[in-house]
Amino acid sequence: MKYLDEFRDSVIAGQLIEKIRHLSAGVNRKLRFMEVCGSHTVAIYKAGIRGFFPDIDLISGPGCPVCVTSTRDIDRAVKLAGMPDTIVTTFGDMIRVPGSISSLQKKISQGADVRIVYSPLDALRVARENPAKRVVFLAVGFETTAPAIAATVLQAARENCGNFSVLSYHKVIPPAMKALLAGEEVLIDGFICPGHVSAIIGSKPYEFISTEYHLPAVITGFEPVDILQALYLMMVQIRENRPAVEVPYSRVVKPEGNPLAVRKLQEVFQPADAQWRGLGVIPESGLVLREQFVRYDAMRQFDLSVEEKPDPPGCECGLILKGLKKPADCPLFGRACHPRHPVGPCMVSTEGSCAAAYKYGRS
Numbered sequence: 001m002k003y004l005d006e007f008r009d010s011v012i013a014g015q016l017i018e019k020i021r022h023l024s025a026g027v028n029r030k031l032r033f034m035e036v037c038g039s040h041t042v043a044i045y046k047a048g049i050r051g052f053f054p055d056i057d058l059i060s061g062p063g064c065p066v067c068v069t070s071t072r073d074i075d076r077a078v079k080l081a082g083m084p085d086t087i088v089t090t091f092g093d094m095i096r097v098p099g100s101i102s103s104l105q106k107k108i109s110q111g112a113d114v115r116i117v118y119s120p121l122d123a124l125r126v127a128r129e130n131p132a133k134r135v136v137f138l139a140v141g142f143e144t145t146a147p148a149i150a151a152t153v154l155q156a157a158r159e160n161c162g163n164f165s166v167l168s169y170h171k172v173i174p175p176a177m178k179a180l181l182a183g184e185e186v187l188i189d190g191f192i193c194p195g196h197v198s199a200i201i202g203s204k205p206y207e208f209i210s211t212e213y214h215l216p217a218v219i220t221g222f223e224p225v226d227i228l229q230a231l232y233l234m235m236v237q238i239r240e241n242r243p244a245v246e247v248p249y250s251r252v253v254k255p256e257g258n259p260l261a262v263r264k265l266q267e268v269f270q271p272a273d274a275q276w277r278g279l280g281v282i283p284e285s286g287l288v289l290r291e292q293f294v295r296y297d298a299m300r301q302f303d304l305s306v307e308e309k310p311d312p313p314g315c316e317c318g319l320i321l322k323g324l325k326k327p328a329d330c331p332l333f334g335r336a337c338h339p340r341h342p343v344g345p346c347m348v349s350t351e352g353s354c355a356a357a358y359k360y361g362r363s
């Protein structure tokens with residue numbers, strides 16, 4: 001297929017649905033496929049794909065970078081926003097995520113200078129325009145956004161900008177997938193791998209899924225036919241017992257990824273253990289600034305120590321991010337917790353499972 005319309009074609013979708021149903025009916029248990037990308041979560045809810053397959057359980061994993069940011073990391077950002085002569089800049093969703101006692105939004109109402117930016121370069125511009133202030137970019141994202149942050153740090157270094165730094169909560173996806181499989185707490189029969197992340201890292205980092213765990217993994221796009229194609233390919237792999245990493249999303253993802261973006265990322269960042277909401281500390285799953293960029297590392301420039309506090313009472317985000325529960329299983333879903341009054345991050349972010357279920361599914 002060459003044109004985007006074909007990936008929304010109801011005839012092609014119908015044919016794929018029939019094939020998937022036929023293949024899944026021959027398996028004597030319900031299969032569980034996990035997506036680990038917020039846009040896939042939204043696409044699956046929006047197209048109502050779950051409803052077509054009684055023999056397949058589509059479960060959402062830790063695919064939204066805002067949702068997986070831990071309460072402790074939110075508390076650190078809140079502490080930073082309360083410091084004198086400090087401007088915190090970040091992408092929109094982070095402002096509303098509740099920490100243990102406050103949020104960036106509440107800090108704004110108390111007078112803190114927290115600004116929404118649309119690119120890390122905007123944050124660097126804020127630093128240039130406010131030389132007497134310390135300007136921190138709160139960086140949340142996966143491999144997709146990390147190269148742009150890296151390029152911004154390199155630009156700050158070229159300009160010898162002394163009042164700019166980055167609080168990096170960046171995470172990488174393959175170690176989280178590995179932790180889920182190794183933990184064996186949640187049964188997973190295959191992964192729908194993220195499209196944008198894979199455009200950067202390529203397909204190789206997912207090979208452990210088929211070689212070590214003998215499960216299918218398919219990198220796909222965000223249209224209904226993309227998702228159905230992924231399910232179909234996984235079903236064929238299961239029925240033929242030949243697990244592999246497949247890339248039907250070849251219009252965007254190359255097996256080698258984007259080597260230039262990866263080089264930029266690696267020039268500025270190095271892997272480190274990171275805490276994920278719901279999944280705990282996962283080895284080598286975070287990105288921290290390398291030693292030569294220490295002056296741009298807010299974690300090492302500020303005292304951001306905070307006490308470890310539990311997640312909001314009653315919030316099931318941790319279990320939802322592990323695929324152990326669905327949004328509707330949470331007693332607060334649609335009652336105490338809804339998009340205008342989110343109790344947990346999965347209801348804040350537009351890519352969060354609870355927000356997607358509230359908007360498109362309610363089931």
Ligand code: SF4
Binds near residue numbers: 038065194195
């Ligand atoms: S950045 Fe793209 S690939 Fe990553 S979680 Fe969001 S939508 Fe998915």
Ligand code: SF4
Binds near residue numbers: 331354
């Ligand atoms: S519905 Fe709200 S409280 Fe419940 S898990 Fe989702 S975000 Fe957390």
